[in-house]
Amino acid sequence: MPRTARVAPKEQIYHVLTRGNNRQDIFKDEADFKTYLDLLLKYKKKYLFRLYHYALMTNHVHLILQPTEKGGDLSEIMKGLNISYASYYKRRNKHSGHFWQDRYKSIIVSKDEYLLACGTYVELNPVRANMVKDPKDYPWSSYRAYAYGKIDNLIDEHPVYPILLGGKSEQHKKYREFIREMLEKKSAMKGVMDKRIVFGGEDFVKALKKTFQISEKIKQIGRQRGWRKNKENRPL
Numbered sequence: 001m002p003r004t005a006r007v008a009p010k011e012q013i014y015h016v017l018t019r020g021n022n023r024q025d026i027f028k029d030e031a032d033f034k035t036y037l038d039l040l041l042k043y044k045k046k047y048l049f050r051l052y053h054y055a056l057m058t059n060h061v062h063l064i065l066q067p068t069e070k071g072g073d074l075s076e077i078m079k080g081l082n083i084s085y086a087s088y089y090k091r092r093n094k095h096s097g098h099f100w101q102d103r104y105k106s107i108i109v110s111k112d113e114y115l116l117a118c119g120t121y122v123e124l125n126p127v128r129a130n131m132v133k134d135p136k137d138y139p140w141s142s143y144r145a146y147a148y149g150k151i152d153n154l155i156d157e158h159p160v161y162p163i164l165l166g167g168k169s170e171q172h173k174k175y176r177e178f179i180r181e182m183l184e185k186k187s188a189m190k191g192v193m194d195k196r197i198v199f200g201g202e203d204f205v206k207a208l209k210k211t212f213q214i215s216e217k218i219k220q221i222g223r224q225r226g227w228r229k230n231k232e233n234r235p236l
Helices: 030-047 072-093 113-121 145-148 161-165 168-185 202-211
Strands: 013-019 050-056 059-067 107-109
Touching: 013 072, 013 113, 030 113, 030 145, 059 113, 059 168, 107 113, 107 145, 113 161, 113 168, 145 168, 161 168
Parallel strands: none
Antiparallel strands: 013 059, 013 107, 050 059
């Protein structure tokens, strides 16, 4: 059975996770983090993918990205990025042997409230790892862009952020409130992505089952409870 990243169309959105071999550290200092971000920007320009959320942890990386029809597919993007960063790291640190652990993991994400919830999961990684108590204190993620409006030239226009969070004057505050709810009521979304192939609602899951015939690999989930609608169909 083909893996989902190789059978799904380019325009699908993916939550990608890639780890250091044997969970070894892949970032030793600030220069390493900055180099990875520079490479991420380089390959965005080369393969024309969109990036919505990210978090660089000490021994792994989370990306939420969307390949486009005019650019490379997911395997090309991750191959280029991973090889380039591994080469840099090995040269700088005189490292030999395997650098990345197996093939990256990818989860298909629906383009609705689940995408924003998935972004929350990614940006709360430093909190779940007990590295910080508040995601705003971790500099190597996209959190500050969405929660405080910090300019981040890696991030593309989000397809659901303004729709779900209202006008510009409200967006950042509502995003911080949503993050706070995930911290207080959902233990920073611990375990939400475990063993998933798809993150989305019932109709989205059914459509993928029908199109790609991978029903035995999909774990179906319910609507995100954190998203309560107000009269204008926006989350509170």
